[in-house]
Amino acid sequence: MRVLLAEDDAELASRLAEALGEAGFAVDRAADGRDAEFRGQTEDYDAVVLDLGLPGMDGLSVLDTWRGNGRRMPVLVLTARGRWHDKLAGFDAGADDYLVKPFPIEELVLRLRALIRRSTGHVHPLIECGALVLDDNANRFTLAGEPLALTAQEQRILAYLMHRQGAVVSRAELGEHVYEQGYDPDSNALDVLIGRIRRKIGAARIVTERGKGFRLEALP
Structure with missing residues (x-):
């Protein structure tokens, strides 16, 4: 399965990309919102890990643009903010799941697998x-x-x-x-x-x- 990892923290992005690769995913990376938005519009990803605090174009705007253009791939949102209205904004923009930093990388992998399964009609692991x-x-x-x-x-x-x-x-x-x-x-x-x-x-x-x-x- 091929995923887009949109995260501007280089250290975290490297750790996540390594873990996702070890878990069997093919990983493309984007470090800013404009690049993430373009990749999500032009490539057919099985899922996206999207940081809300991206430079150039924030994650909510990226996600809103994708959904407005009919892009339906599952999106797991990452943020350092844990307030309810921030989570609500993410879901309103079209997020499928949410993780607040810091988080166990193993949890991200499991949540991503579940999102992809559901998107292809499989509920059980x-x-x-x-x-x-x-x-x-x-x-x-x-x-x-x-x-x-x-x-x-x-x-x-x-x-x-x-x-x-x-x-x-x-x-x-x-x-x-x-x-x-x-x-x-x-x-x-x-x-x-x-x-x-x-x-x-x-x-x-x-x-x-x-x-x-x-x-x-x-x-x-």
């Missing part, structure tokens, strides 16, 4: 696709109850397909959602990774729709 199960909170896969050993890239691709199971996912969509901005994997690289995943979960579970993309099937 155990996402099932036949015998294939993703424990979203732990970022672990099992097949018929047995743990799967996946590389970080394989994990990102399979997690995205799990969230979109049953739907045809194009190569372009996969590239947009599992890699950071600026990384452009070629088709051969994706084919190699899909091939490796098929060997681990069974080839029939990932169907190739010729000229369209890939579909994850629920099989016993």
